[in-house]
Amino acid sequence: MSSEANQHKLNPNTFDMDGIEVPFKDGQTIMDAALAAGIYIPHLCHHPGLTPHGSCKLCMVDIGNKCMSSCTTPAVAGQQVSNNTPVLNEARKTITQLLFIEGNHLCPSCEKTGNCTLQAMAYYLGMLEGHFPQFFQRREVDASHLTVMLDRDRCILCELCVRASREVDGKNVFAITGRGVTAHLVVNSPSGKLADSDLETSDMAAHICPVGAILIKEHGYEIPIGRRTFDLHQVGEIGLEKMIQAKAGHTNE
CATH class of the missing domain: 3.10.20.740 (Ubiquitin-like (UB roll))
Structure with a gap:
């Protein structure tokens, strides 16, 4: 042998x-x-x-x-x-470019900059420009909740908030409806508004968004640019997701 x-x-x-x-x-x-x-x-x-x-x-x-x-x-x-491989990474870069132009991801003016996984992924894959024409979609912003804001313009339909709410928080606050260009995030409440849901600031679903679609109110720009997660870490660092969740006080282990 x-x-x-x-x-x-x-x-x-x-x-x-x-x-x-x-x-x-x-x-x-x-x-x-x-x-x-x-x-x-x-x-x-x-x-x-x-x-x-x-x-x-x-x-x-x-x-x-x-x-x-x-x-x-x-x-x-x-x-x-x-x-x-070069072929796979080029395909990944194209997907990332599409995610940027399908939503309104204006990094310099976004509170999530430096903490945004999509932004960090673009740097990791060498994406220096959008390449495709911008969609500039108009999606509903929900600021009805006392402590949490939902900006659908930035949603990338990853369903992390959907799964976190269902599997960790036990609440089923979020869902995705529609197909293709009509797909969008919805709130499972009688009015469809966050204010009428049972989402709480302490829920994992309120913190897991990799972009700036779900934000905690009155807590913007607390960490200066230059000290944020991806200012100090590469997106490819193993265990980074768990570290981010632990800092927010939300673990699912």
Whole structure:
């Protein structure tokens, strides 16, 4: 038996990613296994502990010449996975450009700048301009809630707030309705307004938004530009999502 065969026999639960042997546990996705091994796969809709969704498509990897979402694809022994390639990163940059022009993401004037994962992803992928014509969509802003504001202009439909509200907060405050260009975030309340929902400032759903679609009122610009999360950290740092949630006082472990 060859040394390679002996190695696989000793470590049957591994797959190859860009030439690196990645161990995994039964039931883990490629994303979870990669992150556990300290390997970053770009993503926006994934969050540790929440049900994988596969909506942003930034985490797509190449498996046998097929593009698959790594956050929803189970790890399988012996898989040959490509992640950090020029072709995949160019596709990821295009997706990021589309997310920017489909919403109104004006970084210099946004309170979320420096703390925005979408902005950090653009830097990570080398996106220096929008490339596509801006949509300038008009989406409803909901400022009815006493402490939380909802700006749908910035929503990227990642459903993190939907899953956090349902799976962690146990409230089911948010949902996505419509398809294609009509898809948008809605509030599950009699009036459709945040004020009539049971959302609280302490809820995970109020803090998990990766962009500036959900903001806590009267707390803007508390951290000066230059000291914000992505002023000090790269988006590819492993465990950064958990650190951000821990700072906000919201964990789901």
